[in-house]
Amino acid sequence: MLTITNVTWLNLLCLTGVGVYLVKQVVIKKNPKPYPPGPRGWPLIGNVLDMPRIKPWLTFTEWGQKYGDITHIEVLGRHIIVLNSVKTTMEMLDSKSTLYSDRPVLPMGGELVGWKDSLPFLPYGDRFRRYRRNFHRVIGSRAAVDVYNETEEVETRRFLKRVLAKPDQLQEHVRHTAGAVILRISHGYEVKESNDPFIDLANRAITNVSEATAPGAFMVDILPFLAKVPAWFPGAGFKRLAREWRETLEEMVSAPHKFVKDQMADGVAPMSFTSNLMEGCDMSAEEDYAVKWSAFSLYSGGSDTTVSAIYSLFLAMTLFPDVQKKAQAEIDAVVGPDRLPTFADRDSLPYIDALVKEVLRWNVVTPTGFPHCVTEDDIHDGYYIPKGSLVIPNVWFMLNNPRTYANPSQFNPERFLAKDGKEPEMEPRTVCFGFGRRICPGIHLADASIWISTVMSLAVFDISKVVENGVEITPEVEFLPGTVSHPKAFKCSIKRRSATAVGLIEQDANY
Template identity: 40%
Template sequence: MSYSTAQITGLSLLAGVVLLYVNHFIQQKRRNPAGLPYPPGPKGYPIIGNLFDIPNVYIYKRFREMSRELGSDIIHLQVFGFHLVVLNTKEVADDLMDKRSSIYSDRPRMPMMNELGSLISDVRMGFGWSLGFTPYNEWWKHSRRLFHRHFQPSAIPQFRPKKTKAVHDFLRRLADTPGDFHQHMQLLAGSVILDIAYGLDIRSHDDIYLQRAEEALRIIDKAGNPGSFLVDIIPSLKYVPEWVPGAGFKRKAREWKVIADRFGTVPFEFVKQSMKDGTAASSFSSIALRDIQETQDRKYQEELIKCLGATMYTAGADTTVSVILTFFMAMLMSPEAQSKAQEEMDRVIGTDRLPTYDDEPNLPYIGALVKEVFRWQQVAPFAIPHRLMADDVYNGYFIPKDSIVLGNAWAILHDDKLFPDPFTFNPDRFLAADVDPRTISAVDYAFGFGRRTCPGRWMAHSFVFIIIASTLSSFRIERPVDENGNVIQPTGAMSGGIMGTPEKFQCSVKPRSREAEQLVRATG
């Protein structure tokens, strides 16, 4: 009997999966001599394990249901011999991600994303230069330290003028074409990040820098989607020649390399040249380049700065849009919250000016509303997965090294023990005199877990505050009506993927008054 090349390739891949499973099985037996049980989980099947227990959509909701069915805050699944551990409550997330962060802070190996092709430079491979995807190593520590220096709470006020300008541009566009609110949000998020990162003045969606950044984002969305590429399951496939049938992913990686390199390098080189010419606008890149010490390895420091500038866009653009969309949807779902927020601003600020950052301490309801936006629907219900760096035992359960560990932020932030009536948008929950301190601290899980918590969270919180305060000061967000005059009721539906983005919805955005519209237009 003869086999085609495709059949031989398929059989080889199947054999590789079986051998990988057997190898993992043997290794786990050797590492767990006491025979401790894994955390509770569904039974599964030989070789494929719990493959059919993992849904394609709303995976975070299913894992919370599974946790309750099994009566355990921590659950365990296996797929092809790989271990997946899901943490569904604040208590277990605190115990493992925070208290044992020294072994729970690595990232899973992602060959398609991080290893195929030298993107950006010889220092970092693939999208591994991105702070969120970088393994727990010295490069990550140096990157995070540099990022923290420029975006810690005491440092971010230097970027307030850029954020305020971007928000005022957004308000004017909203006044001109309110029906295009989604596109205006995309331009708002993209323009402010490129301004802060590189000092670029982005005026429209057609800007070449913005288009290149969006192209890189689309690549990350494809390359980082779990299970999309077999090489992420069998890393040795990355050594297969490009001409072998089934190795089309190698060609994709080569093509994506060019796009990613251009995305990170071109704006960075623009800043360097502008600094030489004396025309550079103030930005993270220009400030960080200026501050490189003579005693430091300049090439290495420039690599850090270049990669962090690119990271700012890949980590912040889509997430910012999702948060603003969630805020708009929340105002449709909870008009009473909108009314309370606007009453507070009218009382504290008045109606003859727009809010500023100086008003934040005097606007507690707006502050609570910002927290509730982050809690109500998370941009990243799971954040980015962690990898366990050493065998661990927790509450009598064995968790093997290399397990993929997911903090279920969605489950934690919809835990009715912490947040009564969790599916209702209610900022007042954060203003109660007897509010549980754990309720306040749990909101941080919207930004990730342990040492891998998003270092840009203070920047994000600051930006979202000024967006929400300025928008509610100027506009009323209402439910639209159809051609027959019937009110279109919002569904509150969210996408079922790994990113928590509101499904497409309609809304009516109108200036609160003629005076409010004049204030908006006067910002130009």
């Protein structure tokens, strides 16, 4: 694997080559305004050595504290703008969305692996708008998502059963259930209880893209011409890796789509995102392609992020038992012991809603979001933002800014409840689902999945620290690098709250 950390002779040769290229391309041009401030770069290579490789959001935060809300670096001629405040991000990515809604070309993840046709990576244009229309038509509002409430509830009840039976396999259960929910909604596919081929495919594809798109992970993203290097060339292992990942992706995109088309041909297809879009239509090849990738985009955009959030919930409940007790007291008072909570209870459970918000804030699932790309030169706050610049919102700092959130490292749902005349702190969903025309189109579906998992789990389980050899084990709060950040694997004790709770869990999940 050729990474930015492996400084080999090939890397040096490439850097020399690009340096010569840049020298030849130098054109003296006076900028209309100065670039935003940032770390000083080197001649020719710019800030290539400053670009963070591990947990870039922490370095971006340091830059923000030193240089202000807008930081500029230049890497081999490519301008990168890092945003460290909600106000500035909204002004640029929301209010000026006509300029800031494009996506950069990602040589590794987008071009070589093939994710360029999925919604998060699509350039702004006609195909992007078609995908968005597909999403809006099927899951574009809370009312539209309500159609899938029963699916969410059924799959979450199955999740409770799995956890009760094998609590030590929590992470696997969370991932299996998130995939089951999305595949039923996207393709009407009901997964097998274990060893499901689509779940396995999807998990591999999602893991691959998180690695492929992590900032600084592959030198080809810094030096795009490396994509032309043959796979046999020394140091070009990334080409062979990309080929493997591409095969997995192509199978995951095509196989569920074929499953729906076959079921529709037989007249037995259940309602789903895909069947809804294809029903009664004589589709062209282009329209069929758009539906196929739209449905896959729904899966890829929703499953891994949901896994991270729900796993974070269990970590938080392990570490903050007082929060868990308050949440359970609210559920007991409103729902009672005789049934499981449902979506119908949501408006009556304000503390649970605040708890879900705090989960989204405390572990920022996409800490640096997805980079935007500028389509035209812009002047913002007196700074020059050139066409083609990458714009990276530091979402992690926005949700951990001590000026916005009191004691941000503390898990405290009450920050989102009006109390004693004090206004709630900033709604985290304002920033954690993206910005402008690139805001996550599955926001309502993701929010519903996290909420129902939270309320049902807390209704029947007590979550606590594991005791080993008489010693209580406190999990480490460590969020791993990647485009989607997950909590580091941890141990926790998950036990039934009562015999009544077991009865509720054991009820037929297909009620």
